[in-house]
Amino acid sequence: MKAVILAAGEGRRLRPLTESMSKGMLPVGNRPILSYGIEALKEVGVRDIVMVVGYRREKIQNYFGDGRQFGVNIEYVVQRSRLGTAHALMQAREKVDGPFLLLPGDNLFTSQGLKRLLELPEGSWGMLITESRMPSKYGVVEVEGGVLKGIREKPKISGDLRETGMPSVFSLALWEYTGSTDVLLINTGIYLLNPEIFEILERQGVEERHRLPEAIDYMVKEGYRIECIYTENWRDAVYPWDLLDLNEIVLRESGEGLEGEVGPGVSIKGRVLSQGKVEVGAYSTIEGPVVLGPGVKIMPYSYVGPYTTVGEGSTIGPYARIERSLIMNDVHIGGRSTVFCSVIASGTDIGEGVYTDATEVTIKVKDISLSKRIGAIVGEDCRIGHHTVISSGAIVGNRCSVAPLKHLTENLPDGASVR
Structure with a gap:
């Protein structure tokens, strides 16, 4: 089993902290956020990692190297144009030849959820989900009997909020708080996938800046069964002050x-x-x-x-x-x-x-x-x-x-x- 980690993003909403490093390299507990995901993979016995890098990739590669110091094996592929998570995943196509875990490089999570994904029957598709009072930040998942029925992905940013650096970061945060404040299930961006995903993405046209949740939602409509595994142990840093919670x-x-x-x-x-x-x-x-x-x-x-x-x-x-x-x-x-x-x-x-x-x-x-x-x-x-x-x-x-x-x-x- 391999894992693909998406670590090419810039994290503009975390500016000014991400000017010189990617979001995954921001430190909490004096360690990059990315290191906790690698540690969780190692705990469940997944040691072969393909890391998709892009923005400030030299800092990631210099810190983690080939992974031996961290007890894993890391190969790097470069996303030269940041065209969304689906495009980022496609860069790893030649490195994957069997079922694999897909993880974001900028979230904090534990190994328990990964372990449950790996316990699914051979050939399964799976997604890690959790609860949030701010579902507009992530997109709501609709689940029935533990199976995904659809994803209502977060809306696109309007023109006046597109510049996400200072000082509009508070305005953007408000925009994301305007949705329902009920506790709803959200997509963590952590999946158990099969190589067929690359053919599906190809059919969709990843050059159109598709996000991966759109592809997953398409799969549901096409009749694919995607198991949903719930976890409480997941957090994301969207804005600078979120780092205090992760810390x-x-x-x-x-x-x-x-x-x-x-x-x-x-x-x-x-x-x-x-x-x-x-x-x-x-x-x-x-x-x-x-x-x-x-x-x-x-x-x-x-x-x-x-x-x-x-x-x-x-x-x-x-x-x-x-x-x-x-x-x-x-x-x-x-x-x-x-x-x-x-x-x-x-x-x-x-x-x-x-x-x-x-x-x-x-x-x-x-x-x-x-x-x-x-x-x-x-x-x-x-x-x-x-x-x-x-x-x-x-x-x-x-x-x-x-x-x-x-x-x-x-x-x-x-x-x-x-x-």
Whole structure:
């Protein structure tokens, strides 16, 4: 049995975080999202993987190589034009000669659902489904007696929302929240397929930007029986703030063990895991679950709270307070700064006394509203001046520069300068 992983997509709705890497390479728990899917495949005994890559593919290939380091065998095929998931799958046609699993490279899931798909009788077609209160983000599946009866795929994006980078990301999110908020069954994008799928896609014409769910729905209409397997263990990151939820899920299962120098008076509560040697300054508090990358420095009297990941080579300044945040590699957070419910991308310097507000944000358009408790989303290689306040939900693009003592209430595009 082989698996095909679709990892060619760009993830525009996750900008600014996906400018330099694909969605599957975004870190949660200090590991790429993609690595958790590979781990799940290995757990069910599927070690031969065909990975379809495209956008920023060099980062994926450099990280995973031939897969031996991860206990699997990886072959790569390139989708040079991103024409949808059906087209991406077609790129793997020559590498597949029997039944195979198909997985997205940017979802978080466990091996239990994969195991149940593999337990289906030989020659079966299968789909992993789950529940969601936001079905318009994914498309609703209609199931009868455990068999797929149809897919109502998510609607196409209207012209005014087609630009999905900043600052329209909130508008796009609202558009996706406008559907039913009932709990409905959705398609996870994880399938058990047979090689015949390639002939079906060929008949449909994959050059027309077909999405794979459209092909699956076509198969149902043609009389194919597709078994639906339910799973609770599946999550997706659609917007930057969703990474905080994925990070929390991963940290709930994280191990513990601190390696490095720990100063006097340090308080360690709950599960704290260091992935290499770290330095924890005197009288600091770390309250798990927390994951610290190699070379992390936590200066004296600081606080790192639950559901926080700090990436390799990052520094938390003295008296700083960090909680439920995802701090990527080589970030510096200045002394007496407060970072709540935020995502800070690699190479960013947060000055002393910076405050990220994290109250519940409610955005309303007519009678539709989106509420979320989030702090700041800050892109790569930014410089945020001391004692700046960043309002809840503000998205700061890559390579932005903000002078001291500012109050950021609106999103900043890449390369913006606030003086």
